[in-house]
Amino acid sequence: MIWLINVLHLSIKELRCALRDRTMMGAILVSFTVAVYVVATGAKSDVSNVDIGIVDADRTGLSMRLRDALRPPMFKPPVEMSAEEAQVAMDEGRMMFVLYIPEHFEADVQGMRSPSVQVAVDATAMAQGGLGMAYVSEIILRETLDYLRVKNFDAMLPTRSVVHVMFNPNSTTSWFTSIMQVINNVTVLSVVLVGAAVIRERERGTIEHLLVMPVRPSEIAVAKIVANGFLILLAVGLSVLLIVQGLLKVPVGGSLMLFLAGTGLYLFSLTALGILLATVASSMPQFGLLSVPVFVIMYLLSGSGTPSESMPVWLQNVMLLSPSTHYVRLAQGILYRAAGVDIVWPQMLAVAGIGGAFLVMALLRFRAMLARQG
Structure with missing residues (x-):
């Protein structure tokens, strides 16, 4: 019970710090509004106005x-x-x-x-x-x-084909790119927000203030996950409602609450990864350089940009270790095909399991980092 109370108080502290960071708040606002709209309306792969x-x-x-x-x-x-x-x-x-x-x-x-x-x-x-x-x-x-x-x-003709295009009858590009852009924003911001918060506190020396308080390293780490995950989850929900459904008129086939539940699990996994990367990096520039290949691999090989089925079999199996692969399948199943929890539960379980592994490794590294700071 004391552990939960400490996590709650620390989460409120982290939330206040995040809200005071105008740069990060601006990044979240632009990423889930302007970026989603511009990519959905501007990045088209269909034939339009071609010479x-x-x-x-x-x-x-x-x-x-x-x-x-x-x-x-x-x-x-x-x-x-x-x-x-x-x-x-x-x-x-x-x-x-x-x-x-x-x-x-x-x-x-x-x-x-x-x-x-x-x-x-x-x-x-x-x-x-x-x-x-x-x-x-x-x-x-x-x-x-x-x-x-x-x-x-x-x-x-000796045979006749009858084609039924499901889930996107007119092959509208924005229906696909808008959702995938939201997913990509979740991947980038969830890692950056938490990782930057850890490194910023370490560089400014404010993490020493936490060391003299009667709190555990696990409470500090989980509070960062909860606070930053809540901010991004709120931004995702508003982006899907106001930008994807409202402005772009993209129909969402499944339950938005189920999608947000899956997003919450994904945020848990990615924010834990952000803490893990922050404990490996010694400075903010090093954290940025370390994060870039992670983002690139997750974007290109998760199935959001290109189908996973077009990749070599060995690479498909390797990417099953990434939470982004399961989250993309989960999101596409819910939002495009109106899949229920009876269909997407394996993906949700996989994301939660990978997130748990990331959290254990992050806590071990985070505890060691605090011990060195102390």
Whole structure:
């Protein structure tokens, strides 16, 4: 009971210190409002307003029809150019797609001689290049069949595919990027807030004041976890309600309270990791350098940026030791697929278990650090 009372008082002290830190409060405010909105509306991987050129050696009604079919918002108005100009434009990165229509194209189509239309793609932007190539191919096929007045083409095929796009019917990028940005902000800020608080107290000498008080190292560490975790959890809830759902109009399929419960477990795990890193680093710059590779690995390999299934199997197994991998699956399951606790409990258990291991290591290091300070 005394342990809980001490943790409560220390948590209130940590909360007051955090609220007085205008830099950190500004970072939390901007990260969960402006950053989420800007990334969701600005970082798009779909085909939108893309530059496309046409080398038309045929100049017939069918070639003009293909040109007119490439319309906004996916494509800018096509630019007619020569083959030499098209090559220069591709080399300079001014065109993402160039359509080469050969001579006698319309005549060969009418004669059923299967002419070829070449599509050059700048694949430096892989996602846009792949999607755009599929769109251009579909437009060429559709317009050619319409020109030949081929009706019910799908019925002529031996098989027919019926596609149902679930959880994001229109493949809206902001539905994905907004949630993933919130998750990335949680990862960064939970480590930085707690770690910076530990190092700041050590550098300013205020941690010596705690050493003369009748408190245990575990009480000091847990109080930092509780106070900073509460601040970030509150910011996450408001960000999802006001920015993701309110401003961006992203539908949340599952229970927000269940998501916040999972976020609380993740915060417990990451704040413990922050204390662990702070006990390893000897100064604030060293803590920053130590944190950067942790953030990069958690972001790139957790499944928030790229699917985990596309990674090598051995790397997938290694990343199961990271709480971010389980948290991303948990968040996607709840917010996108309306998963309940009966589905996401393994991920919640994994996050809690990894957090417990981080906490034990952090407490051992923290106790040793306080002993050296004393």
